[in-house]
Amino acid sequence: MGGILDNAIFQLILVIIGIWAFWKFCTFAKKFSLPGKVKLATYIITGIGVVFFNWLFSSAKQGMGAQVVLTNPKLMAIAIITSLCMVLLFSFALMAETKA
Known part of the structure; x- marks a missing residue:
């Protein structure tokens, strides 16, 4: 599997x-409307999440070493999935209309 992922055309x-799927998600999110307070809470949660992930990975790299963090598939899977959820949450709130 590593061989196909190293192919530049496949990447x-x-x-x-990924860009096409994100574009489709954003056009889907435009159909919704959220209250202003919900959007504000989403932005605050996103900001806290960014700070938390930054702290988590900097402390993990210092404690275990960068090589262990980069080669730990469970930690990387958790980080990728939660980061993707944060991106989708933020983009949904950003693209949705604000209720008056």
């Missing part, structure tokens, strides 16, 4: 598919 295709 480019993955990036294009």
Whole structure:
């Protein structure tokens, strides 16, 4: 599996598919409307999440060493999934209309 992921054309295709999927999600989110307080709470949660992830990975790298953090598939899977959830939450709140 590592061989196909090192292919530049395959990586480019993955990036294009990711951009297309994100674009579709944002056009889907435009159909919704959220109250201003919900959007504000989402922005605050996103800001706290960014600070928390930054602290988590800097302390993990200092405690275990960068090589252990980068080669730990469970930690990397958790980080990628939670980061993706944060991005989707933020983009949904950003793209949704604000209720008056």
